[in-house]
Amino acid sequence: MAFKVTRRKFLQTASIAAASVPLSKVATAKAGVAKSPFTAPGSFAETKTAVGGICEMCFWRCQLVGKIRDNKLVKLEGNPKSIDNGTSICARGNSGIKLLYDPDRLKYPMKNVGERGKPKWKRISWKEALDECGDKLNAAVKKYSARTIAMFPHGSSAKYPMHYFEHTVGTPNVSEASFFQCRGVRDYSWLSTIGTGPGENVDMANAKVIFGLGCHFGENVHVSHAKRYLKGLENGAKLVIVDPRFSASAAKADIWVKIKPGTDTAFVLGIMNYMVANGKYNKKFVEDHGVGFAEFKDAIKDWSLAKTAKECDVPEAQIKEVAELLGANAPNVSVHPGRFSSWHGNDFHRGRSLACLAGMLGAFGVPGGFVKGKGPKGFGKVKWPAGHEHHKALHREAGIFLQSPAGTPTDLIRDCAISGKPYPIKACVIWGQNPMQTIPKQENTIKMLKQMDFVMCVDVMPTDITMYADILLPESSYLERFDYIKKGTQWDFSDKHQQFVSARMPMVRADFERRDQVYIVNELAKRMGHEKAIPVQTVEDMVDAMLKPAGLSIKKLIAEDGIHLQPGKDPYGVKEDFEVQFFNEELVEEGYAGAPTYVAVPDVPKGYMRLLSGRSPLHTFNRTQNNVWLNAGMPENPVWVNDKIASKMGIKSGDRVTMVNSEGIKSSSTSHALVTPGIREDCVFMAHGFGSKNPAMSVGKGAGMDDQELCSILVVDPETGCSGMRNNFVKLIKA
Ligand SMILES: Nc1nc2c(c(=O)[nH]1)N[C@H]1C(S)=C(S)[C@@H](COP(=O)(O)OP(=O)(O)OC[C@H]3O[C@@H](n4cnc5c(=O)[nH]c(N)nc54)[C@H](O)[C@@H]3O)O[C@H]1N2
Ligand SMILES: Nc1nc2c(c(=O)[nH]1)N[C@H]1C(S)=C(S)[C@@H](COP(=O)(O)OP(=O)(O)OC[C@H]3O[C@@H](n4cnc5c(=O)[nH]c(N)nc54)[C@H](O)[C@@H]3O)O[C@H]1N2
Ligand code: SF4
Ligand SMILES: [Mo]
Numbered sequence: 102m103a104f105k106v107t108r109r110k111f112l113q114t115a116s117i118a119a120a121s122v123p124l125s126k127v128a129t130a131k132a133g134v135a136k137s138p139f140t141a142p143g144s145f146a147e148t149k150t151a152v153g154g155i156c157e158m159c160f161w162r163c164q165l166v167g168k169i170r171d172n173k174l175v176k177l178e179g180n181p182k183s184i185d186n187g188t189s190i191c192a193r194g195n196s197g198i199k200l201l202y203d204p205d206r207l208k209y210p211m212k213n214v215g216e217r218g219k220p221k222w223k224r225i226s227w228k229e230a231l232d233e234c235g236d237k238l239n240a241a242v243k244k245y246s247a248r249t250i251a252m253f254p255h256g257s258s259a260k261y262p263m264h265y266f267e268h269t270v271g272t273p274n275v276s277e278a279s280f281f282q283c284r285g286v287r288d289y290s291w292l293s294t295i296g297t298g299p300g301e302n303v304d305m306a307n308a309k310v311i312f313g314l315g316c317h318f319g320e321n322v323h324v325s326h327a328k329r330y331l332k333g334l335e336n337g338a339k340l341v342i343v344d345p346r347f348s349a350s351a352a353k354a355d356i357w358v359k360i361k362p363g364t365d366t367a368f369v370l371g372i373m374n375y376m377v378a379n380g381k382y383n384k385k386f387v388e389d390h391g392v393g394f395a396e397f398k399d400a401i402k403d404w405s406l407a408k409t410a411k412e413c414d415v416p417e418a419q420i421k422e423v424a425e426l427l428g429a430n431a432p433n434v435s436v437h438p439g440r441f442s443s444w445h446g447n448d449f450h451r452g453r454s455l456a457c458l459a460g461m462l463g464a465f466g467v468p469g470g471f472v473k474g475k476g477p478k479g480f481g482k483v484k485w486p487a488g489h490e491h492h493k494a495l496h497r498e499a500g501i502f503l504q505s506p507a508g509t510p511t512d513l514i515r516d517c518a519i520s521g522k523p524y525p526i527k528a529c530v531i532w533g534q535n536p537m538q539t540i541p542k543q544e545n546t547i548k549m550l551k552q553m554d555f556v557m558c559v560d561v562m563p564t565d566i567t568m569y570a571d572i573l574l575p576e577s578s579y580l581e582r583f584d585y586i587k588k589g590t591q592w593d594f595s596d597k598h599q600q601f602v603s604a605r606m607p608m609v610r611a612d613f614e615r616r617d618q619v620y621i622v623n624e625l626a627k628r629m630g631h632e633k634a635i636p637v638q639t640v641e642d643m644v645d646a647m648l649k650p651a652g653l654s655i656k657k658l659i660a661e662d663g664i665h666l667q668p669g670k671d672p673y674g675v676k677e678d679f680e681v682q683f684f685n686e687e688l689v690e691e692g693y694a695g696a697p698t699y700v701a702v703p704d705v706p707k708g709y710m711r712l713l714s715g716r717s718p719l720h721t722f723n724r725t726q727n728n729v730w731l732n733a734g735m736p737e738n739p740v741w742v743n744d745k746i747a748s749k750m751g752i753k754s755g756d757r758v759t760m761v762n763s764e765g766i767k768s769s770s771t772s773h774a775l776v777t778p779g780i781r782e783d784c785v786f787m788a789h790g791f792g793s794k795n796p797a798m799s800v801g802k803g804a805g806m807d808d809q810e811l812c813s814i815l816v817v818d819p820e821t822g823c824s825g826m827r828n829n830f831v832k833l834i835k836a
Contacts, residue, residue, distance in 0.1 A: 148170040151606075152606070154167050156177075158193040158725065159721040161325070161326070162587045163190050164179065164182075165180055166178050167609075172610075174580060177195055177197050178190065179194075180603075182663065184601055185601065187325075189324050192718060192719050192734065193728075193731060195730070197580060198580075199728045199729050200725075205797055207575035208613035209575060210614065211224060211225065211572070212572055213571050213572070217570075220570070222573070227614065227624075231621075234572055235627075237528065237555035238250065238555065244527075245527060246492070247270050247272045248271070250270060250274065251275075251514050251518065252272065253530070253532070255532070255534040256532075258533060258576060258584055258618040261483070261619060262530070265485045265622050271488040271489065271490030273494035275509060276509050278511070281823050282540060286442045286821045287442035290455075291453075294456035294457060294683075295465070295679070301323070302471060302473050304467075304592075305333040305469070306333050307333070307433070308433055309337075309434065309469055310340075310427060311338050312434060313340070313341070313350055313437045314437070314439060315439055315441075316437050317342075317349055317715055318350045320718050320788075321440070339355045345780065345784055346741060347359075347777070359781060361412075362784055362827060363445045363701070363827070365451050366698070367413055368409060368415070369457075370404040371420050372424040372427065372458065373401055374403075376427075377402075377461075379424075383461060385463070386460070387683075390675070390679050391681050392684070393682060394684070397683035397696045400684070431464065432462050432464045435471075436455055436459040438452070444825055447701075450694070450699065457683050457697055473672065476588050477602055480647055480648070481647050481648075483636050483647055485636055488634075501822070502821055503820055511540050511824065512542070512817060512824060514549075526549075527552075527554040528554060529549075530557055531558040533560065533576075537564075538723045538809045539722070540809070541809065542812065542815045557572045559621060561615075562798070563797035564798070565723065567797075568794075582617040583607060583641055583644045584605035585604070586602065586647055587603050598669035598670060600668070604648060604655065604658055684696050693820055710832075712812070712827070713784050714787055714788065714789040715786065717738065719731050726801030727798040729800055736804055736805070737773065738787040738790075739787065740774050740806070741787065744778050746833075751835075752774050752833065755773050757771050757772075759771045759772075759806065760811060760832065760833055763830040764813045766811060768810060768811060770806050785831060787805070792807030793807070811831055
């Protein structure tokens with residue numbers, strides 16, 4: 102079927118721009134060491150600037166320069182040459198220094214001589230650690246087969262190991278939380294509507310209306326994206342925010358739709374049906390580019406304003422107001438596709454409905470609409486050669502879900518490991534992911550980890566997942582290593598279209614015994630009989646090999662202040678053969694609904710509230726929990742509770758609270774209540790990633806509550822295998 106998309110295509114991130122200022126010639130990093138003529142402690146005037154930094158406090162990868170004094174990084178700033186984030190970085194980006202110098206950071210290879218989950222650590226040498234990893238992985242592969250290895254990767258340094266385990270070792274059991282617990286369902290749903298994943302490529306800076314469904318810009322922070330959103334508002338765009346909570350974006354909105362959680366697809370269907378009935382859509386675009394519009398119209402015809410209003414618990418007049426506003430401003434509307442999209446297990450249809458709404462408005466290839474910037478091309482890929490084992494992924498063997506190119510749905514791996522069926526999964530490699538706080542139904546994650554013959558983990562910090570490692574390896578951080586390329590284009594922050602290329606370069610030398618990804622994987626490969634397959638010898642070679650086809654190198658990038666700029670292309674316009682599949686026949690052939698369809702979620706049981714989670718501007722999931730600056734700014738995650746409910750319960754803002762869910766699981770920590778009219782009565786909200794349990798986190802342990810711990814009801818999206826994360830019901834308890 103038509104869903105043949107490579108992982109790389111899915112993993113592309115959007116990236117856009119600001120004004121460009123050339124940097125003066127500066128001292129730079131070379132081969133892992135920032136070479137600067139260092140001076141004695143003193144003023145900032147005595148610092149040197151290192152170029153080539155790329156942030157990874159989250160995955161937007163803003164371009165950085167670092168101020169260095171006495172061999173130490175003392176400040177991070179946006180690279181003035183950046184046409185993406187410009188000189189701006191967010192609070193988390195600034196606090197990268199506190200990750201770099203965190204005394205709790207992993208320093209040496211460690212062996213767990215205690216239990217998984219209750220570790221006792223013994224320092225060992227790299228040779229001992231790698232020998233043991235090699236021996237244990239070899240033993241598992243020999244006893245079972247390559248597919249007995251499960252891998253959980255995230256982040257740029259996990260790409261090289263991920264490719265090794267998938268291609269050369271040959272396991273299909275690779276699962277990224279940033280896909281199956283995040284944006285996978287969005288990408289699939291748009292792919293089956295417009296033939297490509299959407300990224301976050303909406304031209305908000307030039308929009309007349311920005312329509313965000315569960316997008317809370319300002320709390321979710323990706324610098325260049327936030328700039329585009331703010332520029333749109335400055336330019337007078339109207340803002341419609343659909344959210345059960347009065348989020349940072351809702352606070353700026355012209356229309357805030359306080360929707361009942363889980364009913365968003367109905368809301369969008371209601372809008373589209375109104376537009377059809379009243380002729381308020383872009384007929385020319387639909388005629389030129391629409392496929393199956395007649396079947397689609399027929400499928401959504403029951404969604405009257407009255408029915409939609411009842412289902413979504415919002416006023417009829419408001420639905421009409423939104424539909425009129427969108428229709429009147431077509432095609433210059435940003436229908437934001439969202440990012441975190443694994444909500445309720447009915448999410449594929451929400452994604453499809455949003456893509457169809459953009460289609461009805463003709464909001465493609467026009468100012469304000471969906472615009473895919475044309476980035477620089479022709480880069481080399483560093484690839485591991487294919488091994489001899491070719492196993493089909495679990496869902497393909499079983500014939501469930503759409504044909505997924507991007508790894509294997511997480512809970513299939515977990516169930517397979519726990520049951521041993523259809524085959525045993527007995528070894529686990531975790532690289533930059535924290536499945537303990539990332540994947541719903543923690544109980545099963547623990548069961549999976551406990552039944553393994555071997556668990557290895559590569560991380561920078563002690564976190565909840567590292568407690569389950571047998572061997573724990575310390576990686577150099579994003580400020581100490583070479584790494585992947587960030588490339589992209591800009592069109593909306595200046596009149597000149599430009600493209601950029603950068604590659605992550607170290608700003609300081611890695612301390613203690615921290616090592617980079619290429620060293621670690623190559624050493625494993627040597628021990629696993631793949632020495633001849635090793636594609637590059639060092640991480641510098643890897644970056645140079647990737648840059649070479651574009652006529653670039655590390656040296657050239659450094660000479661260009663860390664960022665290469667070149668002329669770009671006009672991003673507007675759509676190809677004649679661009680199609681919006683309002684009704685998708687291929688989906689029908691695969692046994693799914695051809696039109697976006699509303700699937701109701703279970704109602705909140707009496708006495709409970711739905712648990713919602715999201716971002717906070719000062720943290721990135723659990724990965725920033727131990728950061729002293731960010732912890733000082735936001736030491737825990739307040740629990741938003743409706744004022745009427747709180748008053749009945751005698752809870753005031755600031756009171757200590759905890760939660761128990763409908764399956765009897767009680768939170769292992771507490772937080773404080775935030776009593777507000779700005780949330781519906783049927784739900785509570787808290788920021789995700791708090792409540793870590795690892796005692797080695799001297800700052801982050803026990804700070805706030807862990808939402809994942811309470812997500813014990815797992816609902817899987819039937820089209821994509823992504824896990825919904827908003828299906829749990831809780832009672833608030835005074836602590
Ligand atoms: N309940 C609930 N669950 C969610 C979400 C939610 O909102 N609520 N959000 C979902 C979303 S959107 C996403 S994207 C996923 C993210 O889920 P994850 O991929 O698990 O999250 P990360 O914070 O990227 O990864 C955490 C681990 O990476 C380690 N790490 C940080 N930097 C490095 C590095 O340079 N090298 C290595 N080797 N390790 C590093 C951290 O110390 C930490 O142990 O979670 C999803 N899960
Ligand atoms: N500061 C910061 N920024 C980040 C991240 C971070 O960790 N920290 N993570 C990044 C990543 S990986 C991702 S995926 C994005 C995620 O960013 P978003 O895609 O914006 O996703 P969430 O943060 O989960 O969004 C939560 C919003 O959805 C609302 N909501 C909950 N249930 C419903 C519902 O049923 N319907 C509707 N309409 N709304 C609902 C919540 O009240 C909340 O305001 O953020 C990115 N940016
Ligand atoms: S948005 Fe903030 S944390 Fe994310 S890459 Fe940019 S500066 Fe870093
Ligand atoms: Mo995400």
